[in-house]
Amino acid sequence: MKLQTLAKAAALVLAIASTLAAPAAYGQAKEQFFPLLSYRTGPYAPNGVPWANGKQDYLKMINARDGGINGVKITYEECETGYATDRGVECYERLKSRPGVSLFDPQATGITFALTEKAPNDKVPLITVGYGLSVAQDGQAFKWNFPLLGSYWTGADILIQHLGKKEGGLDKLKGKKIALVYHDSPFGKEPIPLLEERARELGFDLQKIPVTAPGVEQKSAWLQVRQSRPDYVLLWGWGVMNSTALKEAQATGYPREKMYGVWWAGAEPDVKDVGEGAKGYNALALNTAGTQPKVIQDILKYVHDKGQGTGPKDEVGSVLYTRGVIIQMLGVEAVRRAQERFGKGKVMTGEQVRWGLENLALDQKKLDALGFAGVMRPISTSCADHMGSTWARVETWDGAKWNINSDWYQADEQIIKPLVKAGAEKYLNDKKMTRRAASDCQS
């Protein structure tokens, strides 16, 4: 190697080092920054992409339509995690110290677990709409986590309620066989404690069938289903696992009408490839889909019609896209709520946004004004309850689109509350931490 080459190499190393060191140099925040963790590659990309597009388009729309939040412009940066925890942590470290950083939506259960340990030190809130750590509903134990709108426990409970209703009463579930086909990761394992509790109470037989991540190989799991012929199959999958499970069910001859997915297994990418084969398959619906809501119309008008849309226009309004929009709306509204207390037109810090999340109150009137009429239920959080709403419905795939065909269910507080409390206590004990004092709720 010649000296010249050495010099070139040294220059390259210096260049790399200076880019890496660059994030340190930032001034005072004038804009509200939304870090966007996402995955557009890997086995979970088909579901991650619409979600990420929805999150980004909503921010673009708010900037274009309202000029930001009470005049505070929104900036954002996306960071690719590939659903991997270590890359997610790197993204978090990269974006957390940006000026005006508001909150993180990790978009993955594994990343949420890792960030739960880090967020309190860095004073940035985490919102995990419909996923993440179920016990984090207890806001007095988890100050910085916000599993808004639902957790895996509320989801599982609603599914059991729906099955009970179908059978003509929860007591009719006694002696039934219910199989949980789950993604073998914290994501898939989270509902198990609740289902076990329900199985004890109602006397049904819970069968747990794990599927190795990412779930492209499920032959043995469906062989077990075939052998035991459960009355119902609960599908706890994400990404490529869902469509594979439906294809396997088709091959095994297991009726799709008896399969119920979580809300992460109830979007278009999960069933589109299977098409007719997925007809009759049910899943939880956290939100509606479609382009009728005013907010989606606004996104089309202010973002996509100007050619600034993040993804393809025809995917706007799909299930996961709409969920991304909801997630981002909750974040933006939390900032707005915080501004009401800490000063309108100012950039909020992570701590202030946290207060906004904890005091979020979106009644039907506000939702209508925001353009979310019919998309979701009102939500109202408090210091003790970081979830705000535990309502969901059930939808069915008719071969071409998702149809919502049930009433709203609310997760049973009698079941969830003691579980959350016990889980939170265990977490605090293991960590030798204590509950927040009542006075802390004001901060």
Place this chain on the structure above:
Amino acid sequence: MFYRENGQFKTSYRADQQIFPIRQDRIAMALFMLFAIAVVPMLASDYLFRAILIPFLIFSLAAVGVNILVGYCGQISLGSGAFMAVGAYAAYNFFVRVDGLPLILALILGGVCAMLFGIVFGLPSLRVKGLYLAVATLAAQFFSDWLFLRVQWFTNNSSSGSVSVNGLQVFGYSLDSPLAKYWFCLLLLSVIALMAKNLVRGAVGREWMAIRDMDVAAAVIGIRPMYAKLSAFAVSSFIVGIAGALWAFLYLGAWEPAAFSVDQSFKLLFMVIIGGMGSIVGSFFGAAFIVVLPIALSQILPAITGLLGMEISTASISHVELMVFGGLIVWFLIVEPHGLAKLWAISKQKLRIWPFPH
């Protein structure tokens, strides 16, 4: 001109056998350590510590461990991810189950458990060699995946199978700040790397290398293959286990078995191959290459395209990142099959005769 050993006479075996026989090397090394301990903390940002330097140190440690097994003893292993996992989960169990156990002791016990695990899964090396051994060690990987996913006891009966630690302390000092973590990792890495360097220079290391170069000939001259191979597995998995515990405790904070998947094993093997087989310093180069380069690429590429006035999506960036990364691996392996450590040795050699090459 400046880098030559003229006039430095060794008058004892001791002086001749030092790690750095040339005075300039010793000075450079001392300056470098001083730089790493004192100057880096002044320059580095929080992000640089948490996302670059700490992962780099931890993976360097793991790569040193894998290099002992693969580079020095010639036993190709794809079970390194499993050894990391055993180290992490064992340290976790000691840490939460034994009240008041010091962190360092928990890490060492984690390393010891990984060592025992490594010895057990090293047994096939007595019969199978080369690529077949790689496949056999893959069993360790699948076994650990199964163990930590299925046996709830190891994850402290956590319902989700994810475990976490907090409030880490060493001798009363909290390890919450990135600087404390950095120093702690640096200290452990320096101590273990020094021990590893001395091991491979000593009798055991020579036995390992003899086994690597030709095991039949080594056995003929009186080296016991069983002892040599299993000791390599033991030392290697001990170090890898400690690195795994550090990765879980200090970097991730909360983790699941997927954090130590077979990808991690491949990554470690690539670090050793790219950095240089049979070279301690090569492990550092390899770790830097595999850990830092993808992150650097993911930040440099948008900057470059930004300069050109293009805006590309994060998806294309991560695709280009993989392509560039793959291309660089191939390029390095073609230019220097013996790894970055060999490039380092060559440049040192050239520097000795600069500016009058003969």
